[in-house]
Amino acid sequence: xxxxxxxxxxxxxxxxxxxxxxxxxxxxxxxxxxxxxxxxxxxxxxxxxxxxxxxxxxxxxxxxxxxxxxxxxxxxxxxxxxxxxxxxxxxxxxxxxxxxxxxxxxxxxxxxxxxxxxxxxxxxxxxxxxxxxxxxxxxxxxxxxxxxxxxxxxxxxxxxxxxxxxxxxxxxxxxxxxxxxxxxxxxxxxxxxxxxxxxxxxxxxxxxxxxxxxxxxxxxxxxxxxxxxxxxxxxxxxxxxxxxxxxxxxxxxxxxxxxxxxxxxxxxxxxxxxxxxxxxxxxxxx
Amino acid sequence: xxxxxxxxxxxxxxxxxxxxxxxxxxxxxxxxxxxxxxxxxxxxxxxxxxxxxxxxxxxxxxxxxxxxxxxxxxxxxxxxxxxxxxxxxxxxxxxxxxxxxxxxxxxxxxxxxxxxxxxxxxxxxxxxxxxxxxxxxxxxxxxxxxxxxxxxxxxxxxxxxxxxxxxxxxxxxxxxxxxxxxxxxxxxxxxxxxxxxxxxxxxxxxxxxxxxxxxxxxxxxxxxxxxxxxxxxxxxxxxxxxxxxxxxxxxxxxxxxxxxxxxxxxxxxxxxxxxxxxxxxxxxxx
Numbered sequence: 001x002x003x004x005x006x007x008x009x010x011x012x013x014x015x016x017x018x019x020x021x022x023x024x025x026x027x028x029x030x031x032x033x034x035x036x037x038x039x040x041x042x043x044x045x046x047x048x049x050x051x052x053x054x055x056x057x058x059x060x061x062x063x064x065x066x067x068x069x070x071x072x073x074x075x076x077x078x079x080x081x082x083x084x085x086x087x088x089x090x091x092x093x094x095x096x097x098x099x100x101x102x103x104x105x106x107x108x109x110x111x112x113x114x115x116x117x118x119x120x121x122x123x124x125x126x127x128x129x130x131x132x133x134x135x136x137x138x139x140x141x142x143x144x145x146x147x148x149x150x151x152x153x154x155x156x157x158x159x160x161x162x163x164x165x166x167x168x169x170x171x172x173x174x175x176x177x178x179x180x181x182x183x184x185x186x187x188x189x190x191x192x193x194x195x196x197x198x199x200x201x202x203x204x205x206x207x208x209x210x211x212x213x214x215x216x217x218x219x220x221x222x223x224x225x226x227x228x229x230x231x232x233x234x235x236x237x238x239x240x241x242x243x244x245x246x247x248x249x250x251x252x253x254x255x256x257x258x259x260x261x262x263x264x265x266x267x268x269x270x271x272x273x274x275x276x277x278x279x280x281x282x283x284x285x286x
Numbered sequence: 287x288x289x290x291x292x293x294x295x296x297x298x299x300x301x302x303x304x305x306x307x308x309x310x311x312x313x314x315x316x317x318x319x320x321x322x323x324x325x326x327x328x329x330x331x332x333x334x335x336x337x338x339x340x341x342x343x344x345x346x347x348x349x350x351x352x353x354x355x356x357x358x359x360x361x362x363x364x365x366x367x368x369x370x371x372x373x374x375x376x377x378x379x380x381x382x383x384x385x386x387x388x389x390x391x392x393x394x395x396x397x398x399x400x401x402x403x404x405x406x407x408x409x410x411x412x413x414x415x416x417x418x419x420x421x422x423x424x425x426x427x428x429x430x431x432x433x434x435x436x437x438x439x440x441x442x443x444x445x446x447x448x449x450x451x452x453x454x455x456x457x458x459x460x461x462x463x464x465x466x467x468x469x470x471x472x473x474x475x476x477x478x479x480x481x482x483x484x485x486x487x488x489x490x491x492x493x494x495x496x497x498x499x500x501x502x503x504x505x506x507x508x509x510x511x512x513x514x515x516x517x518x519x520x521x522x523x524x525x526x527x528x529x530x531x532x533x534x535x536x537x538x539x540x541x542x543x544x545x546x547x548x549x550x551x552x553x554x555x556x557x558x559x560x561x562x563x564x565x566x567x568x569x570x571x572x
Contacts, residue, residue: 008547016338020318069356
């Protein structure tokens with residue numbers, strides 16, 4: 001009789017992903033810097049979902065074929081959209097939330113129970129939530145916003161929804177500044193929207209100053225006082241020059257990472273809420 | 287001065303997936319039963335890769351649009367193909383391995399360093415590896431194979447590559463049995479390929495008997511002897527009637543799960559080998 005070799009031990013199994021895992025993704029190009037996979041995956045799993053959020057690297061030239069095809073995956077329930085696709089994906093969606101309609105861009109997509117894809121823009125939500133989580137009221141305050149680009153527009157829309165006394169916006173690009181001011185005024189007539197730079201209760205940096213040159217600050221050091229709330233949307237580095245100088249001046253400082261973290265619950269709620277509804281029940285017309 | 291609420295603790299991060307994670311997938315319909323995500327993900331990570339294998343549920347009607355679009359994802363490095371897509375995806379590949387060409391189907395796809403997609407069929411590889419891992423030589427043996435379908439064809443090709451004394455194949459469907467015999471004979475003239483059922487050294491069940499009726503065995507109990515090697519490709523249930531009866535008769539028994547596990551190293555090697563090569567260097571013409 002032959003020598004019998006016993007069966008090898010069973011291979012280890014991942015406890016993290018299996019055939020029944022529901023898929024979420026983030027699309028962008030490049031994608032390796034994206035924080036959503038590592039940040040949103042634990043939040044989805046903490047809700048009791050067998051789900052993972054993975055990066056999808058889609059180059060702009062491939063978007064018109066790759067994006068609608070991705071939406072056909074039967075086990076894909078949601079997508080985060082990042083640079084440069086936030087406006088480009090709109091034509092393929094079945095409905096948009098009010099912030100996405102106001103800004104002409106969407107950052108989060110979810111599939112409803114009857115298979116419709118709905119989009120909303122959450123870029124401003126985390127900013128306002130992170131300020132309010134620190135006990136600071138936006139209502140009645142003077143807010144100085146720096147930057148009238150994509151992030152600045154989304155944050156401006158969200159701040160206006162909180163009824164500040166004044167929203168003042170600064171951007172070196174006068175054209176896009178006036179365009180944003182005009183757009184904002186069409187759906188918010190009861191808040192004073194100024195352009196320029198001046199004293200405020202809350203400073204929000206939505207420009208890229210501090211992102212590439214870590215010692216650059218978008219405001220002079222003597223602008224920073226103990227009474228000011230300083231929020232910087234820049235996520236890398238974690239402690240920008242603005243936050244370091246603000247902290248040294250005694251201001252309450254809030255980082256881009258804190259803003260990002262504050263957004264996660266809102267994103268998971270959106271996924272859950274849309275999944276539970278038929279698109280026809282949702283308040284998101286195209 | 288206002289009461290200052292401290293910054294909330296940083297959110298937990300997934301140590302399993304991030305923006306730089308390389309994607310692998312399995313496509314099929316349905317997909318929730320697939321074992322590859324939980325089995326291959328730990329094997330890829332054990333090779334030091336930041337990688338995850340996720341399920342992609344693609345319905346047959348969506349394949350012509352969804353499949354080629356999926357290949358455009360810049361961070362997708364490999365795919366496992368399962369029912370019902372193994373033959374249907376061939377037109378979109380840039381090259382095929384010898385087993386895939388012989389069987390007209392591919393189960394594993396990998397992207398070469400210059401972006402070409404190459405396919406190979408590994409369904410027979412795990413079967414032969416799991417037999418050999420138990421110290422059993424296929425060379426010179428009489429092998430009785432049950433089933434001339436997709437799995438049976440792939441296993442027949444792999445067994446013939448090991449130079450058995452005789453390969454005998456049984457299938458109640460005489461047409462597909464004769465077609466398989468004819469196809470096998472075209473590329474293997476030096477091994478005796480018989481049809482029918484008779485005594486053997488190694489029995490391989492590649493039929494579905496035992497999958498849906500857990501007390502059904504594809505052979506009579508008195509066929510099973512202590513000298514026989516009994517391999518069952520059925521994965522669910524883990525211990526089929528054939529394996530239980532074989533074990534009781536004193537035969538060496540090998541399960542479908544053991545076959546699947548034996549295939550994992552070959553699959554990871556294929557991913558690594560193709561990734562390291564330009565398609566033009568690979569020996570996989572279309």
